[in-house]
Amino acid sequence: MAAQLLQLVFSGLTSGAIYALAGLGFAIIYNASNVINFAQGEFIMIGGMAAATLVAAGMPLPLAALVAVAGTMLVGMVLEKLAVEPAREAGTMAIIIITIGASILLRGLAQLAWGKGFHTLPAFSGERPLAVAGATLMPQSLWVLGVVVAVIVALWWFFSRTLFGKAMLATSYNRLAAELVGIGSRRVLLAAFALSALLGAVGGVVVTPITFANTDAGIMLGLKGFAAAVLGGLGSGLGAIVGGLIVGLVEALAAGTLSSAYKDAIAFVIILVVLIFMPQGLFGKKAVDRV
Amino acid sequence: MTKRSHRFGLLGLVAIIAMAPLGFPNAYFYDVATTAMIQAVVCVGLNLLIGYAGQISLGHAGFFALGAYGSAILTSRFGLPPLAALAASALAVVTLAFVLGRPILKLAGHTLAMATLGIGIIIHIVLKTESWLTGGPDGMSVDPFSVLGLTIDGDRAWYWVCGFLLALAVWLSCNLIDSPVGRALRAVHGSEVAAQVAGIDTGRTKLLVFVVSAVFASLMGGVFAHKNGFVTPDLASFFRSIELVTMVVLGGMASSFGAVAGAVILTLLPQFLAGFEDYEAVVLGAIMIGTMIFLPKGLLPSIKALARRRVRS
Numbered sequence: 001m002a003a004q005l006l007q008l009v010f011s012g013l014t015s016g017a018i019y020a021l022a023g024l025g026f027a028i029i030y031n032a033s034n035v036i037n038f039a040q041g042e043f044i045m046i047g048g049m050a051a052a053t054l055v056a057a058g059m060p061l062p063l064a065a066l067v068a069v070a071g072t073m074l075v076g077m078v079l080e081k082l083a084v085e086p087a088r089e090a091g092t093m094a095i096i097i098i099t100i101g102a103s104i105l106l107r108g109l110a111q112l113a114w115g116k117g118f119h120t121l122p123a124f125s126g127e128r129p130l131a132v133a134g135a136t137l138m139p140q141s142l143w144v145l146g147v148v149v150a151v152i153v154a155l156w157w158f159f160s161r162t163l164f165g166k167a168m169l170a171t172s173y174n175r176l177a178a179e180l181v182g183i184g185s186r187r188v189l190l191a192a193f194a195l196s197a198l199l200g201a202v203g204g205v206v207v208t209p210i211t212f213a214n215t216d217a218g219i220m221l222g223l224k225g226f227a228a229a230v231l232g233g234l235g236s237g238l239g240a241i242v243g244g245l246i247v248g249l250v251e252a253l254a255a256g257t258l259s260s261a262y263k264d265a266i267a268f269v270i271i272l273v274v275l276i277f278m279p280q281g282l283f284g285k286k287a288v289d290r291v
Numbered sequence: 292m293t294k295r296s297h298r299f300g301l302l303g304l305v306a307i308i309a310m311a312p313l314g315f316p317n318a319y320f321y322d323v324a325t326t327a328m329i330q331a332v333v334c335v336g337l338n339l340l341i342g343y344a345g346q347i348s349l350g351h352a353g354f355f356a357l358g359a360y361g362s363a364i365l366t367s368r369f370g371l372p373p374l375a376a377l378a379a380s381a382l383a384v385v386t387l388a389f390v391l392g393r394p395i396l397k398l399a400g401h402t403l404a405m406a407t408l409g410i411g412i413i414i415h416i417v418l419k420t421e422s423w424l425t426g427g428p429d430g431m432s433v434d435p436f437s438v439l440g441l442t443i444d445g446d447r448a449w450y451w452v453c454g455f456l457l458a459l460a461v462w463l464s465c466n467l468i469d470s471p472v473g474r475a476l477r478a479v480h481g482s483e484v485a486a487q488v489a490g491i492d493t494g495r496t497k498l499l500v501f502v503v504s505a506v507f508a509s510l511m512g513g514v515f516a517h518k519n520g521f522v523t524p525d526l527a528s529f530f531r532s533i534e535l536v537t538m539v540v541l542g543g544m545a546s547s548f549g550a551v552a553g554a555v556i557l558t559l560l561p562q563f564l565a566g567f568e569d570y571e572a573v574v575l576g577a578i579m580i581g582t583m584i585f586l587p588k589g590l591l592p593s594i595k596a597l598a599r600r601r602v603r604s
Contacts, residue, residue, distance in 0.1 A: 036401045082580075083580045083584070086584045087584050087587070090587050092347075092401065093341070093345075093347055093540070093544075094540075094583045095583075096347065097536065097540050097579050097582075097583050098579065098583045098584070100579065101537075101575070101576045101577070101579025101580040101583070102580060103576070104533070104572050104575055104576035104579065105573055105575075105580065106576070107572055107576075108571070108572030108573035108574075108575075111572065112569060112573070219529065223408065223412070226405060227405065227409070230401070230402055230405045234401060261416075261419075261420040262416060262420060264412070265412065265413050265416040268408075268409035268410075268412050269409075271405060271406070272391075272406055272409050275394075275395065275398060275405065275406050276394040276395065279398055279402060
């Protein structure tokens, strides 16, 4: 029983880590502009699919991963320039429609390029499972957790130690004040999309050996990342990470002990319950309505 | 829009519905037009919520699917007459929308989007999973609609029934908008706090519209189930909810006629893309982005504004 439970915790942490990365992607763009980027899931899909195709074409894995991540960042920046930037002054509803439209568009293009089939990557360091206290742990899960922790540390360093990171934070606190001290909020928004695309693509590359990837893979991952971000409190980085891990863990435990058919529903049940009782999420700031 | 322009619009709509079949070369056109009108009624209801009250719902396909499955299950598994099944499912959806709407309509913007999206996805998964009741991912067949021994049969009959329903829905929504509730709605859209200060019970107003729009969706779900003869869980999919919102926004928010136009355009889109099915997603995505950037108010209001400017100059 304990070993079984541990097994579920391992798989929950692995998927939770990916949700956390996606949730951070939502939080970064939200902080830069109050935009919810529904195309976040497509970044994960594009990263995974691109890396898989490049490796299948004979490129060494590290280089393929790098190219895939860089390519996804480019997609994110193009998306910001062509679709989000021109509608900056439009309302919440317009931006929601635009980013959902972008996600449908990207998925459509990906289907034209890659077809509907599944693509996969070889595991980074073998498929031999490790035995931990009676449970088995795939080495790729360690890669996922390790890479996600590394990315989170790098993000923390970026936001607290570099000038541009601090400028992005300043914009999230008060855009007008940030502009007045000379921070270009357009550049910040562009950087936010690049950074979110990077987070998504990295998640996509490390998780593809476990889950495989097809062009529809981004939908659920993106929506669960959104759930993670809202659960933790929109705009809170720590919240997104904790939210992602909670969603991943509860989902794995519920799927393993209650019903695997309802695995994908769990995240949304949690989010409904939390929103009904704690509308600000776990770590969210209380919003004040300005009239 | 004033009462008079509402009346003109309604007359125009009835005329279009009555005349359109003159241009239909075969029964297939009736079928497509009927589907478009079913979507249009759902959009007229959804537009009350999105366009007038300014609240988003990314889960309305869930209510549509509940109505469709309610009719399918109650008639075929429990032997209820279709009309009673339609009413019973609508009542169930009212209860659900009321119970869920009370807490979630306190949320705003993105969190409301998240909550409604969650409701839609949960409904989708339940319909897919409970196969003993719903037939699972393969869906289930639905008996034809009959009332008092009269069966609605064939594409032509359904066209006239749905045409009547569409005119009725637009008439109802125009009346609602011109009523005190409609004024309260617009106040809520402008500023919720200001509306409260003016003595409007904003919570109740939003809940009312949420429930009304859910009932529109549920009833048309039932109609669609009988007309189509078959239902699948994908009626509740996230993509379907998005499609409904896009129809409303494309046609023009806060315009019942715009919602109808949006529904018709997006339903016809796949017909125009016959042979280019692979590009459907790309075109739909581009339309969504393009409309919001170039015609942020939607097609109908933008065209109207353009026409007005022409007249003046």
